[in-house]
Amino acid sequence: MREILIVGGGYAGFYTAWGLEKKLRPGEARVTVVDPRPYMTYQPFLPEVAAGSVEARHAVVSLRRHLSGTRLIAGTVTGIRAADRTVTVHPVRGNAYELRYDILVVTAGAVTRTFPIPGLVRQAIGLKHVEEAVAVRDRLMTAFDQAASLPPGPERRKLLTVTFVGGGFSGVEGFGELLSLATSMLRSYPELTADDLSFHLVEARDRILPEVSDKPGAWVVRQLERRGAHVHLNTQLLSAEGGHVVLSDGEEYDSTLIVWTAGNASNPVVHNHTDLPVDERGLLLVRADLRVGTDGGPLPDVWAAGDDASVPDLASPVPGARTVPNAQHAVRQGRLLARNLVADLRGKRVRNYRHSSLGVVATLGLGRGIFQYKGIVIKGFPAWLMHRGYHVLAVPSWERKIRVLAVWLTAALTGRDLVSLASVQHPRDAFVASGHTQGVDRTKEGSTA
Template sequence: MRILIIGGGYAGFYTAWRLEKRLRPGEAEVTVVDPRGYMTYQPFLPEVTAGSVEARHVIVSLRSHLRTTRMIAGHATAVDHAHRTATVRTNAGSMLSIGYDMLVITAGAVTRRLPIPGVAEEAIGLKQVEEAVAIRDRLLAAFDEAAALPPGPERTRLLTVTVVGGGFTGVETFGELLSLATSLLRSYPEITFPDLSFHLVEAQARILPEVTDGPGRWVVRHLEQRGAQVHTEARVTSARGGRIELSTGEAFDTNLLIWSAGNGSNPVIAQHTDLPVDDRGLLRVRADLRVGTDETPVPDAWAAGDNAAVPDLASTAPGALTVPNAQHAVRQGKHLAANVVAHLRGKTVRPYVHHSLGTVATLGMGKGIFQYRRLVIRGPLAWLMHRGYHVLAIPTWERKLRVLLVWISAVLFGRDIVALPGVERPRAAFLAAGDPDLIQSSRGPIGSETGTGARELIGAGHAR
């Protein structure tokens, strides 16, 4: 039995990990296709942008933990399930046709990018750890440059941060970056708090749709009390040249534009397979995570995670689907593996049911919010609950320990505030050796190739 897993994110990693533990020797051969070779623990990306967690500590190597699974570094470009074959473009550029007996699709979603002028050229997403590092370096480099300038429009532009999207990722990133910027003022006496300008833009009338209205309003008040501007019922109409124009008529210049306006369907899954998808481009999935419907199941095809429309049996709303978050993706991966093994052995597969453990968000160092039904906790306790939950949720004890040690060192010595924008052009210093003018230009200001290189990362990621 050849099992092919497309995607090594939460659901894909946990599916393969559990299959290795549950399958008997020789019972099946498992192959995972993923271009990166590691799973990114996305809930920690906002803390990576703020320097609270080291970038390498939020990723889990697939090869280190999937000992008997075959790994293929590449993108699946098409699936022909009728003939049990998948087409894969390897990272080296060659094309492979991979045969399989059973298919598991856990390719995740992509950042939902709207056709707004300037967004493709200016914005940075937040699906991958590389993007989080680029955001952090851009903000730190902006402080260095702004400190050498007199007060005025250019300094204000450099110290203006805009986050589009008021969901959990957007709000957490916004709060963490605001916390980082505020703490940096101690190290930059030339810059004062009024020089900072932080904007959160949300198209709906409220932020954090995952919590109820009261906690959502409290978060807005909390961010505004910290000096931020929250624009609700506002859409970005243009971002050309870093000039943000909103549907409300407001306009301002920004140096850092972070796009976190929700998920879009994975284009390969939505357009290049012969599997059934819904009107949003998500795979139609039964409650037991098999592809298809109760009336017309697709043999030997399974799916989970953000690329699948999984029925939410814990919800009382008719037709409800599980929300695309880490809680569900991790548990769906584990459940999918158990069902695959049961199916192989002729046993009964079980439907996926998961009752929410509540929602928790960090809003910056020592600040957070937690809600479970009517219970709402705010402030430092909620922040500790956020850290406690996610350090337990990130896979492997080695990663848990590394994250804990970084948090402890941050408490004792503060955050590391060194930017490394040169990693985007690693050969620049070598090529410029011996020429003072080239050495200086190789460092590059914020608007140079070095400063804006993060923008090139947008199309390079493989969404989880």
């Protein structure tokens, strides 16, 4: 029985394994997925998780529940050697070890791209994982609680100042949703006013949302500014030391919450720790049929898809174009990869990947959105409904669709659940504090019990 090893359980990896479970015959091959997380994150829901519109657990899909016939290894692949068909696995607990394979599928996914900006790593938080989205929400709500007990002044202003760096889809959606959340929370805090809020979106280019055309992008900027936001175009973050933001346009201010969404970088294992061919961006060179290699010849039994794969875009009129790293491509590449793997195992013909864009849709906060398909542009509430409709259909499994719909319907009747659970990130603090208060050495007590 051949061993199919899938590196990464994100979009492309999950859909590849899911498809293989449905298509492989008993005993035809064994599928193994290596990923440090026990779930696939449905990233389009992260802005709504940050805004409290989607429950965090509903934005992820359990690998064990939906890949019941797949061997799952909780760990990270830190090295790939196609020459001897082995990978190095560093498990969540324990020592690293070598794992052999017959067929390799690389779907490791991208990582957040950062720059050596003073204070960035210490002060900022990303928006790529569900844990980060939950932390963003809780930090904003905690800031409201703290600001309400302070008199007007610099400290209150800093607590209620939010900065997003990066004007792509993730940044703009997260920014719009968090602005919507903050505005709605003011009704519960009579001590605070809209003038206390200060939201900044920083983008190095001269426009936001590069996936849409110029006019819809400019409309989004105007819409955000009408809601009180500050949009800084052609601007870079120079420093974030101690929460003091310094921008290249000369503006400086203090900000408690800094969210970094300025793009992705290739996974380190693909970029630095493999003998597989990569391009100048550190992405795997992939043929149209999703085999790793060039048109001159593929590497035997090595396939790739998703954000770390440089796949020819056969639907583009531009010669040499590659598919952009987004969910539309990752999901469809994963599905095709499962079909091609089964076809190759059975000696049948594999198919090339070709997908024409279905358009782009973004949420800008509760009841606000934008959609574009070629020359068709829809704005406002209808686009927001389209955003929710598309993603509830796209999230894997009926179980997740039902859970998300139930939360949305409940929120429509009762409103968002505006409660911070920031203390969950430090669950032992109350226990330790109670021990100090009572003068009990709990470490000693536990050791003699």
